[in-house]
Amino acid sequence: MNLSAALRRWQHEGLVDTATAERIAVFEAQRGSGRFGRAVIGLGSLAILLGIGAVVGANWDAIPAWFKLTMHSAITLGLGIALLRTPRSTARDVLAFLLMGATLTFLALIGQVYQTQSPLWQPMLFWLVVVTPFMLTFARHLMVIAVWCIGFAVTLMAGAEPLTKWLEHTNLALAFFAAIPYLLIGMGQSLAFRRRLPEWGLALAVFGTVALMLTTSHAQILWHMNASLSLDDMHQIKPGLVTGLLGAASLFLLRRNSKLVAQPISYDILLAISPVLVSLPLLFSHGGMPVVGALFFMGYWLVIAWMGLQTGRQGLFNLAVVIIALRLVVVYVEVFGSLLQTGVGLIISGALLIALVLGSRRIIKQFAHKQVSL
Amino acid sequence: MNKGKILAMLAVLLPTLALAGLIVQKESLRSQPPVVRLPITGYDPRDLLYGHYLQFRFDFAGEPVAPACQPVLQGGMAEQCRLCVTASGAYSVIPVEDKTADCAYRLPLTHLTGVRKYFIPEDAAPELDRLLRQPGLVMAVDIFASGDAVTYGGLYITGEPWRDYLRNHPPPDQQQ
Numbered sequence: 001m002n003l004s005a006a007l008r009r010w011q012h013e014g015l016v017d018t019a020t021a022e023r024i025a026v027f028e029a030q031r032g033s034g035r036f037g038r039a040v041i042g043l044g045s046l047a048i049l050l051g052i053g054a055v056v057g058a059n060w061d062a063i064p065a066w067f068k069l070t071m072h073s074a075i076t077l078g079l080g081i082a083l084l085r086t087p088r089s090t091a092r093d094v095l096a097f098l099l100m101g102a103t104l105t106f107l108a109l110i111g112q113v114y115q116t117q118s119p120l121w122q123p124m125l126f127w128l129v130v131v132t133p134f135m136l137t138f139a140r141h142l143m144v145i146a147v148w149c150i151g152f153a154v155t156l157m158a159g160a161e162p163l164t165k166w167l168e169h170t171n172l173a174l175a176f177f178a179a180i181p182y183l184l185i186g187m188g189q190s191l192a193f194r195r196r197l198p199e200w201g202l203a204l205a206v207f208g209t210v211a212l213m214l215t216t217s218h219a220q221i222l223w224h225m226n227a228s229l230s231l232d233d234m235h236q237i238k239p240g241l242v243t244g245l246l247g248a249a250s251l252f253l254l255r256r257n258s259k260l261v262a263q264p265i266s267y268d269i270l271l272a273i274s275p276v277l278v279s280l281p282l283l284f285s286h287g288g289m290p291v292v293g294a295l296f297f298m299g300y301w302l303v304i305a306w307m308g309l310q311t312g313r314q315g316l317f318n319l320a321v322v323i324i325a326l327r328l329v330v331v332y333v334e335v336f337g338s339l340l341q342t343g344v345g346l347i348i349s350g351a352l353l354i355a356l357v358l359g360s361r362r363i364i365k366q367f368a369h370k371q372v373s374l
Numbered sequence: 375m376n377k378g379k380i381l382a383m384l385a386v387l388l389p390t391l392a393l394a395g396l397i398v399q400k401e402s403l404r405s406q407p408p409v410v411r412l413p414i415t416g417y418d419p420r421d422l423l424y425g426h427y428l429q430f431r432f433d434f435a436g437e438p439v440a441p442a443c444q445p446v447l448q449g450g451m452a453e454q455c456r457l458c459v460t461a462s463g464a465y466s467v468i469p470v471e472d473k474t475a476d477c478a479y480r481l482p483l484t485h486l487t488g489v490r491k492y493f494i495p496e497d498a499a500p501e502l503d504r505l506l507r508q509p510g511l512v513m514a515v516d517i518f519a520s521g522d523a524v525t526y527g528g529l530y531i532t533g534e535p536w537r538d539y540l541r542n543h544p545p546p547d548q549q550q
């Protein structure tokens with residue numbers, strides 16, 4: 001935007017007087033001075049960094065392994081010292097993020113130099129153990145904590161197979177995985193934890209809740225499959241279901257006793273129905289029941305929409321409405337897919353799509369209005 | 375210095391210290407002579423290379439393998455068997471419970487069976503890929519071990535370190 005032209009326009013419309021317009025012009029001129037210089041210095045620094053990266057990359061094989069390891073140690077140590085000396089700020093979060101990344105690349109370098117043959121979960125677990133203390137101590141930005149959460153999830157996924165194998169004789173493998181979201185939510189919503197580490201509390205609670213919502217939604221795809229499980233499989237599923245229900249009940253009771261952050265009843269209902277909906281498609285033999293799966297899926301997202309309204313998270317409510325609408329389209333294709341080959345079918349499909357979009361928008365607007373008036 | 379500052383300092387030093395410890399452990403493993411040099415073979419003629427990793431299997435086909443451990447040749451039963459390396463460097467695959475064999479080392483097979491990988495520089499990849507397919511050419515990897523810890527050493531082609539071999543035997547299209 002041309003500021004001079006905008007100021008003239010605002011003066012002409014009587015929005016600002018001449019003195020104010022002059023003060024704004026002077027302020028903006030002072031603010032902008034030196035910006036070009038800083039931009040050039042920034043570009044120059046970036047070019048130097050890229051150049052160093054290119055030179056190192058091109059000669060990677062020629063650089064002795066001991067030198068690479070020493071340099072990486074120095075970088076990791078330097079980042080650690082810088083993190084220690086930086087007061088709480090965005091810069092400190094950036095340093096924590098960089099140290100987290102440098103630790104991972106250092107592990108990769110060790111793997112490369114020593115030809116380690118460890119399965120992925122081992123270096124990931126090592127990484128998680130060594131980065132968690134400094135992350136808990138210094139990281140406060142939600143985006144940086146979210147990266148740690150992703151690392152935690154990757155470690156868990158990478159370790160799922162050996163862990164399942166290790167626990168297979170106990171029938172507790174699914175129970176272990178079912179307990180994790182509830183433990184994360186319990187820790188994240190614990191008032192004692194929130195007092196000490198509020199940002200971590202929020203991040204862990206959101207992480208646990210999102211993991212539960214994604215797992216439950218994804219599990220509804222099991223209704224499309226032919227489920228005929230052996231007794232062994234059933235012995236794995238039931239402990240998982242019981243663990244989930246116990247987790248939900250524990251969190252509900254702790255909340256009632258004011259040990260956890262207060263949440264509306266829709267949230268506790270969501271926690272309780274999730275393990276049931278995950279297990280249900282596998283609890284009895286069936287030859288595939290896609291419509292039932294769609295109904296459960298939409299019912300689940302209705303509860304999420306309700307939770308969005310009760311907690312005042314309009315974005316979550318809007319997302320839930322859109323997801324339910326999209327699922328309705330998929331149901332239509334699943335049930336009346338053959339109609340799409342006819343002209344009349346196409347007309348009906350188009351009308352249905354328009355009706356869904358308009359209906360969703362109307363619901364979102366209506367509830368947004370109610371939210372404001374509450 | 376108060377307790378909080380000491381803990382914060384330990385927290386930021388932990389990654390460097392732990393990784394340095396890992397390097398020391400690997401170096402101490404490699405400070406001894408290799409336990410054995412095992413021949414390797416490509417495991418899939420269509421895709422020997424995966425990124426910068428040469429993918430291979432250890433080739434136990436010409437060596438004694440106890441009947442109970444035959445599935446090891448296909449990459450299975452790694453937990454139930456061990457690689458018995460004698461003082462003279464000969465080796466065989468024996469069941470874990472076989473205590474009668476005269477072994478200087480009993481290496482766990484978890485890192486010696488199935489598809490393994492070896493990091494190589496990108497520019498050497500096509501030639502190593504071609505050599506691994508070449509019949510009659512013996513490629514082998516040094517194995518360092520201490521207790522149950524196993525790590526890989528150098529990659530050799532007909533007894534020469536792979537870099538020396540590539541230098542001394544340039545590919546046909548680069549020979550003058």
